[in-house]
Amino acid sequence: MGEKAEKTAIERFKSEPLIFERSSKGRAGVLPPAPDVPSVCPEDVLPAGFLRGDIEGFPEVSEGDCVRHYTRLSQMNIGVDSAMYPLGSCTMKYNPKVNEDTSRLSGFSALHPYQPEELCQGALGLMHELEGYLCEISGMDAVTLQGAAGAQGELCGLLMAGAYFRAKGRPRLKVLIPDTAHGTNPASSSLAGFSVVRVASGSDGVIHPEDVKKLMDRDTAALLLTNPNTLGLFEENIMEIADIVHSKGGLLYCDGANMNALMGIMKLGDMGVDLVQMNLHKTFSTPHGGGGPGSGPLGVKKALVPYLPVPRIRKKGRRFALDFNKKKSIGRLKAFYGHFSIMVRAYTYIRLMGYRGLRRASEMAVLNANYMKERLKKSYHLPFDRTCMHECVLSDRLQTPKGVTTLDIAKRLIDYGFHPPTIYFPFLVQGAMMIEPTETEGVETLDDFMEAMEAIAKEAEENPRLLKDAPHTTRISRVDETWAAREPVLRWTGEKLKIHSGCSKSSRCKASRSEE
Amino acid sequence: MKKSRGFPYIPHTEEDIRRMCRAVGVGSVDELLDIFPAGLRLKGPLNLPDGLSEQEVKGLLEKISAGNSTTADYSSFLGAGAYNHYIPSAIDRIISRSEFYTSYTPYQPEVSQGTLQAIFEYQTLICQMTGMEVSNASLYDGASATAEAVLMARRITAKKKVILSSALHPEYRQVARTYLSGAGDGIEEVFYCTEKGTTLPEAVKAVMDNDTACLVVQHPNFFGCCEDVAALADIVHEKKALLIVTVTEPLSLGILRPPGETGCDIVAGEAQSFGIPLNYGGPHLGFMATGGRNSRQMPGRIVGQTIDRKGARSFCLTMATREQHIRREKATSNICTNQGLNALACAVYLALLGKGGLVELARLNLSKAHYLKERLAAVGVKTAFSSPFFNEFVIETEEPAKQPASTASQPSSTERFLKTLLKKGIIGGLSLKRFYPSLDRHVLVTATEMNSKEEIDGYAAVVADVFLKA
Amino acid sequence: MEFPKDIKYTREHEWVREDGDTVVVGITDYAQDALGDVVYVELPQEGGSVTKDEPFGVVESVKAVSDLYAPISGTVVEVNDAIVDSPEVINEDPYGDAWMVKVRPGNPDEIEDLLTADEYQKYIEEEK
Structure with missing residues (x-):
C-alpha cells in the first residue's frame, strides 16, 4: 500500500461517516410485514395537497451496516462502564445491570398509559410504593413522580410555590438564589414567573443567615438552596436560614441534585425544607443515557400537598387509582404520568440497596470525596479547605502561572483514561474542577485517578505544551467549539465540510482561552 | 441487626475504610459526619425494607409486572399520543451499549463523539421528516415540546396571546396551561368543526388579533383528522403570528406533506x-x-x-449561550437533562426503516386503520368525523336516540361498549368523555401494523354482537 | 492591553468616541479579552433609540454572554453590520473595525459622565 493510501485508510478508520453517507439507494435495514388487509393508496383517501414527495437524503442501509455504524460510534464514547466519570454534581455512579432487565419486563414496557386502571395495578402500586420510599428518604409528606428530569421537578415546585401564595391572596414575585446554584434554579424560577435575587456565599463557601435576613421579605416566595451545595459543602446554617425564611411566611426549596450525600444520614424534611426535587438519574442509579432520559420527582410538606400536579395515585383498599380531581392543583406537568421506566429502575435500586445499602452509599460517597480532597490539595489549589460532602472543588490557580488551565488539565485526564470532572462550575471559583467520585469507585480507582492528577500537575510544571495539545489518545484531537458557534452547521445537507483556514486558525489559537 | 453481607455496588472493604479514614485524619466515618449538626443526624435507620439479592429483586419485579396486563396480552386499539409499533431488535442492542447509556450529556466532545454524532444524525432526520431547517437535541415529550414552542413563539413575536386548537391533545393543552401559568396564561382555545373534526378556520380568524403570538394545531389532530395546515398558516401569518404544528404520530410523515412545506413556523411533537x-x-x-x-x-x-485541531470533522454542543447553565434566568428554557438515549433509539429506528420502509410502514398503518373503519362500518358503527385520517379516528358507540338517560350510578353506553370488548381480550380504544364532555359516546380508535387482520375482524365481530343485542 | 486616550469608557466596558454630532460605540479590549472568541453579536435597528445604562444589544462567546449597555441616550443612526457577519473582528480590532453603533446623543452632556482612559484602567485594576 502506498503511503497516501495507507494514510487515507487510517483516516477512514478513525472517523465514522454519517449514516446518510453510508446510504445506498435500495437498501433496507428492517422490513414492515406484508399487508394482510387490502392496501389503501394514500392518493385515494387523502387530498393530493396533503401528500409528501420524496424525502431527500433519507438513509437506506442494511441492518448490519446500521448496527456497525452505531457500534463504532459507541466506541467513541466513554461511559461509567468504561472509566471513572467523576463529573461533579452529576453523580455518575455505577448503574446496576438488573435495572435494565426489570425496566424492560414486558409487563412494564408494553403498558399503554390509557389502558383501564384495572390492567395497570402493578404499575400504579409500584409508583405508589416508590413515592412512599422517596418520602421516607427525603423526610417529606408527599411526592409526585411526574417531573421528567430535575429541572421539570424544580419548575413544578416553583409553580406550586406561586399557586400557594396566590391561594393565600398575597402573590409573591421574588425568589432568592445563592450564587453557587445550578443554572436551572434561576431559569426555572423565571419560567415560573419569579424574579431572581442573588444571595452571595460567604468566604467559607456557604450561605450566611444575616445575608438571607437582609434580602428576605414578604414579597419573597422562596429561597432556593442546594444542600449540599455545588462546592460540595454542607449548608450548616440551614436551620437558622429556614427559620428566617419561614418567619417571613416564605418557603424553603431545596435542589436535591446532591442528595447522594444524605441518604439515611439526614433528612432534608428535618431541616425545614418545604419542597425538594430529587434526581433519580443521579442518586438512584438510573443511567444518564448520554443526556437523558432522567426523572425528577418532587417531595413537599403537608401545606403544599393540595397544589401537587394531577393525576395523583390514590390507594382505595387494595386497589390503586388515578385521581384527576384536585381543585387546587397546578394542573398537569407532563403528558401521562412521568418517566415510568426510570421509576422502575429506581425502585429496583432501592430494593437492592435497602435502608442499610442506601446509608452505606452516602457514607462512602462522602468518604471518597474527602479522601481525594486531602491528597489532591497538595498538588492543586483547594479554595475551601474543610470537610466536604460527596464532591470537592479544586482550581487551576497553581497551574495558571505556567499557562495551563483547567481545560488543559481536563483534556489531559482523558489521555490517562478518565473522564474529566465538571469544569468551570461553580462560577464562584475561577477555573473550577468539581470532582464527584461517587461511592461505586473503590480505593484503588481513586488512587489511580489521583496519581494521574499528580502526574498532570507535574507535567504542567515541566511540559505545559503536552497539556495544551491534549488529548493525544482520542480519535479526534481537541475540538474547535468556537468554529461550531461562529458558523453553525446543525444538520447534514450533503455538502462537504468547508474549512475556512482563516477562521479556524484564529479560533484555534484561542480555543483554550474561550472556556475560561 | 443482621451482619452485613457486603454491597455489590460499593466496593469498600472494612480495611479500605480504615485506611481511607486514616488518610483523611478521622477515626471513623461517623467522625467524618460530625460536621452535621447533631440534632439533624438520624437516630435510627430509614423505615425502608432491607436490601435484597439481585435474584430476589428480579423475582419481585417480575411479580409486580405480572400484576399488569398489557398490549402484549390484549388486542389494543389505543393510540392518542402513545402508539403501539413494532420495535426492531437491533435498537435495544444498540442503546444497550453501555458507552451510550452510561454516559452523561456530551460536555467533553473528545470522549463523546459517539453521542454527539448520533444526535447530529437525529437532528438531521427530524429536519428531513418535518421539512424544517433546524432541530434541537430533544425535549421531554410532545406536551412539553408544545409548551416550549409556545414560549418560543412568544419570544420571537414579542406578543402574548396564544391560541390552541381544541383538537390538540387535551393533555398537551393542560401542560401548556401549566407551563404558561407563571407568565400569565393568555391562552384561548378555538373549537373544532363538529362535522369534520378539524380546527375551524373561521373560529381561528375570529380570535386572531395583532397581539396573537401563535396558533397551535395538531396534525393529524387528536381525533386522527388531518388538518388543512396551509390554509391555517395563511390566516396566522396575516396577523404576523406563528403557526405551531404539533405531531403526535410522526409515522404519518411517511406519507403526509411535512409541516415545513405548508407554512409552519415551529414543529413540536x-x-x-x-x-x-x-x-x-x-x-x-x-x-x-x-x-x-x-x-x-x-x-x-x-x-x-x-x-x-487537525481539521477532522467532529461534533460538539453549540449555541450554548441560549441555555440555563450560561444565561441562567434569561435562558430560552430551564431544560438540562433531555431524552438523549431515546433520540438515539429514534435515529436507529429511522435508519433501519430507511426511506422505503418508512413509506411502506406508513401506508400499512393507513391501510389497517381504513380496514378497521370499514369493518366497523359494516357492523353499523359510525365514524364521528368526515375528515381524512391516518391511523386513528373517532367512532360513535351508539345511536343518540338509543342512548338511555344515563345516571351517575349507571355505566354509560361507552363504558359498557369498552367493557364488553375488554372481556373478549380487546382494549377497544379511548373513551373521549373525560376530555370532551360533549363526546360522551365517542371512542378514539387506532390501528397500527401491530393489529392483525384477525384482531380487527375480532373487534368488529364483538361490536356486531353488542350492537345486535342492544 | 490597549486603552486609547482619545476615547471615553464605561464601567460596563464600552468605549465611546465623539465623531462630529454623533458618537461611535464599541466594547473595550479588556471586554473582548474577558469574553474570549466572540461568536455572535446582536445589534439594534437603525433609527431605534437607546437609553443610557439600558441594554441595546448582546455579545456572545462560546461560553459567555454579555449585554451591551448604552453609554448615553440617543438615536441609532448607523449599525456596523459587518461585525454581525464576522464577529471575530471584535477580538482583532475592538477600537477600530469593530465599532458597533453610531448614536446621535439626546443629551450630549452625558458624555462628560464617562470615564477617561486612566480612570477606566484604574477601575478594571480594582475589579480584578
Missing part, C-alpha cells in the same frame, strides 16, 4: 412511535424543529458540526 416502548407513558421523546432564523430562540441542547 412526540416521536415515541420511532422505536420507543410505550412504558406506561414515559420516557418518550419530545422533538422540536424550526426555521434557521429562529435557531437562537430554540430551547434545549443543539449539536453542531465542527473540526478538531
